[in-house]
Amino acid sequence: MADTPATNGVNFPLEIHDLTAGYHKKPVLWGIDLQVPKGKLVGIVGPNGAGKSTLIKAIMGLVPPSSGWVKIFGKPYNENRRRVGYVPQRESVDWDFPVTVMDVVMMGRYGHVGWFKRPNKADREIARDCLDKVKMLPFAKRQISNLSGGQQQRVFLARALAQESDIYFMDEPFAGVDAATETAIIALLHELREKGKTLLVVHHDLPTARNYFDQLLLLNMRVVAYGETEEVFTYDLLQKTYGGRLTILSEVADAVGQRAK
């Protein structure tokens, strides 16, 4: 109801009201309403084509909304851009591009550097620290085509860290990484959350989703459910999200079953 972005003077890191967005005038997301509080690690879960990537792109203004609005800390995205960090899907870039690992992480600093200027020594220091956090510092001078999938994902994560943002959007950071990297990434996400950052992470694996995230957003073109993980990770809601697809349903049954144990 209320069109005011702030509730009791507190600005939500992310507030979405009645957002409809899509491609070629064909909506993919319908009437999304969402208020994400500070310091939460939120998993975005839904089947392929549910619009998870589109939601992130719409929040960042990469896909123009046909109605509704998005506020980041109470302001339109464009005014609070620097407080937002982004990890795109790994396949969205060309990994043969002639840049080194360090170059990619430095791109995370570009938002702070401004037009016409070059990143300075301080920016370089920050980038090195971020690479160190994801254990990729020894690879700083490598060309990115010589990296494994898991290493590429770590580089993307380091770049997001270099953005020094307050809210992060990550599109499938766990896709194609081994168990060790997955553990390392989740530890990093928890560390960011302890620092009061807000994180929204697209995730595909239901059994682990339950353990990783404070809150879940179940998405399938609309918000099916949003809330604390214990409350929304139920058979009925997951079935509603995945819409009666048998293979998925048995996976859901497994996942819920595990939870019951």
Next chain:
Amino acid sequence: MSEFIPAFEWQRVMVEPWAENLSTTFWIVLMGFLITAACGLIGNYLILRRMALVGDAISHSVLPGLAIAFLLSHSLNTLPMFIGALGAGILTTVLIELIHKKTRVKQDSAIGITFSTLFAIGVILISFGQTDAVHLDAECVLYGEIAFVPLDLVQTELGPGALSVVEKIPGLNSEIFLNGNRLTIAPPSVIRMAVVTGITLLLIVVFYKELLVTSFDSGLSSSLGINSTVVHYALMAMLSVIIVSAFEAVGAILVIAMLILPGATASLLAHRLPPMFGITVVHALLSAVGGIHLATWLNCSPAGAMVVAGSVLFGLAWVFSPSQGLLRRWLGRELDELNEEELDRLAKGV
């Protein structure tokens, strides 16, 4: 065979161009270098953005732009030609985007549709212009001649005082610039190209960040507030300017080839953009110099010879590239075999 290929006489091929025809050689090489460098620098980005064919397209579709400018202004003056070509270049870019985004037609087909249509319109428009006193034809647009560059020199007569000063300046007192009491500034096409190449280099340096991030990850760049569409159109505008200023002197062949060859060569030899730009410029210089000697030897068009020289350089880079060269692959295989033996030995616990 020897009837077709003249003998390679060292004196005639390698020495005479610089000894006997210094002025002509100098201007042709300089022009070839400037064009190749400008095309190569911007070409690096075309290759990285997988738009290598766009250069081909724009160089054909500037024809209607030139024709319209010619029909409206009744002259071959630089300014109207420039505006016409720039307009056509932007139009090409817009049309390609439009067809590609609004239909299921893929980008390469969209490029094909756009430039063949515009080129055909250009051919039709040009036939309207034939009745005029001055005339413009498709041949002259597509196959300009770099050998004509030195024929059109801007010269000024020096008084005796100025002459005695100029004669003492090293470099300036050579026959390139001084002919009796006439001081050559430069052929106007070379001056124009130098300005364009300089601006290209400047823009690439100033907007390095923006060009890099929009080329690598347009999602991130938009989220950072760097509009990739604006950067795209700026790049295409610059490309049109380069193409049209190069055209007048050398035609499309050198331009199209040089958009791709230097960048492709550089990508074999380096894995970061700054050194790639350096290699691009060196490649441009070597192609221009190599081309003039090849042209003298075979008695052919310098523009064509420069392209061949550039291709030879690409071939050399392919063989000798430190990371992906043929040579390394052959040697590398031997090394791998050694390693396997060693691994075997290790496995056996020796």
